[in-house]
Amino acid sequence: xxxxxxxxxxxxxxxxxxxxxxxxxxxxxxxxxxxxxxxxxxxxxxxxxxxxxxxxxxxxxxxxxxxxxxxxxxxxxxxxxxxxxxxxxxxxxxxxxxxxxxxxxxxxxxxxxxxxxxxxxxxxxxxxxxxxxxxxxxxxxxxxxxxxxxxxxxxxxxxxxxxxxxxxxxxxxxxxxxxxxxxxxxxxxxxxxxxxxxxxxxxxxxxxxxxxxxxxxxxxxxxxxxxxxxxxxxxxxxxxxxxxxxxxxxxxxxxxxxxxxxxxxxxxxxxxxxxxxxxxx
Amino acid sequence: xxxxxxxxxxxxxxxxxxxxxxxxxxxxxxxxxxxxxxxxxxxxxxxxxxxxxxxxxxxxxxxxxxxxxxxxxxxxxxxxxxxxxxxxxxxxxxxxxxxxxxxxxxxxxxxxxxxxxxxxxxxxxxxxxxxxxxxxxxxxxxxxxxxxxxxxxxxxxxxxxxxxxxxxxxxxxxxxxxxxxxxxxxx
Numbered sequence: 001x002x003x004x005x006x007x008x009x010x011x012x013x014x015x016x017x018x019x020x021x022x023x024x025x026x027x028x029x030x031x032x033x034x035x036x037x038x039x040x041x042x043x044x045x046x047x048x049x050x051x052x053x054x055x056x057x058x059x060x061x062x063x064x065x066x067x068x069x070x071x072x073x074x075x076x077x078x079x080x081x082x083x084x085x086x087x088x089x090x091x092x093x094x095x096x097x098x099x100x101x102x103x104x105x106x107x108x109x110x111x112x113x114x115x116x117x118x119x120x121x122x123x124x125x126x127x128x129x130x131x132x133x134x135x136x137x138x139x140x141x142x143x144x145x146x147x148x149x150x151x152x153x154x155x156x157x158x159x160x161x162x163x164x165x166x167x168x169x170x171x172x173x174x175x176x177x178x179x180x181x182x183x184x185x186x187x188x189x190x191x192x193x194x195x196x197x198x199x200x201x202x203x204x205x206x207x208x209x210x211x212x213x214x215x216x217x218x219x220x221x222x223x224x225x226x227x228x229x230x231x232x233x234x235x236x237x238x239x240x241x242x243x244x245x246x247x248x249x250x251x252x253x254x255x256x257x258x259x260x261x262x263x264x265x266x267x268x269x270x271x272x273x274x275x276x277x278x279x280x281x
Numbered sequence: 282x283x284x285x286x287x288x289x290x291x292x293x294x295x296x297x298x299x300x301x302x303x304x305x306x307x308x309x310x311x312x313x314x315x316x317x318x319x320x321x322x323x324x325x326x327x328x329x330x331x332x333x334x335x336x337x338x339x340x341x342x343x344x345x346x347x348x349x350x351x352x353x354x355x356x357x358x359x360x361x362x363x364x365x366x367x368x369x370x371x372x373x374x375x376x377x378x379x380x381x382x383x384x385x386x387x388x389x390x391x392x393x394x395x396x397x398x399x400x401x402x403x404x405x406x407x408x409x410x411x412x413x414x415x416x417x418x419x420x421x422x423x424x425x426x427x428x429x430x431x432x433x434x435x436x437x438x439x440x441x442x443x444x445x446x447x448x449x450x451x452x453x454x455x456x457x458x459x460x461x462x463x464x465x466x467x468x
Binding site: 007009011017020043046047050053058064068071150158207212 | 291294297298302305306308309310313323326327330331332334335336339355358359362363401402404405408419422423424428429437440444445447448451454455458
């Protein structure tokens, strides 16, 4: 074993990770090499210093309390589906029709966006049976799609905070496509939606399921739509509609792309937008 | 109202709370080091736990601590991206890691004694000054005490990457520490 190899592998000795490096060979090298044994000694000292308890934090009591209360609130306010088979979005999430107004109010007061989202959960008024009937949820696979819907709604609501709708401003595709090309190595379809009264105002990179995606921002009066576009070779979702926290979401796939349109507009508006995207791809 | 469905949801909340809350301090500690700001860490941990609760059905009985910490890490990274561009990951980090071989960077070996002098505030400052993804690697290993396997899960990277980042992080920390100690001695 060389010194060069030892420099990385000796950490496995320090960290007691026998599977990460061959201990006998390491120990043999260290025993016969002054610089590596000195290095090991130094790192041992440093490791001991890092056990200092003052380097570990305790979560503040009120944070713990808030989380506990939020869990209980969310559980007890979860709307009950009468049909036992009804699953998907209605399960385990407190959805509030008053939430988006409340969110707007808190956001205007300048609270950090996380507090905003959290307060939305705490308010969570129950979803009425009538509202449930309007949901038009086609079969939403409980795991992945539920997560995607909640991620894009969070991203959408975050973006509505002042100053963070767009990182590039443009009113047509030629303004945004090169910007995305440079940052994502790919170009989303950017159709013209002016026939529905939506104007493109720009784009940004956002994060869905922890991955960077293109976000296209359109606006009509004071309604904003975010269209999130992610590359996915296996994209093959049939169109679906969902709603969460007072915003509607349309999900669909085109060749090699998964798209979500999110906004405080009608499901019909989102369907029309989807058709425009499909025509533009 | 105590329908069957009602108690099932309460039961789910209770199960999540019992499984996840014991790790709150560890998750909070990681948030403090990643975001370097108390209010932000508070918000991030809250968001993390709510998100984890939403996704709890998809969690299939593997160790919950690295799962929670991976969610926290995603929350922090998304917030950084929202504010000021992504944390230094990917191509830029790879370049930083390749920059120069480890052994050329070592200062002359100093007394191990110097490194053992404990001063939590100073060490915290040195950790905060480490760039990502190196700060994250050393915090997960030496502060959160995760195994290499768990760190790999939290970072979403192979164990080889974890080891090379950790080795480099410790080198950076050691050099910064020695510099600091030597400066103090000359004051």
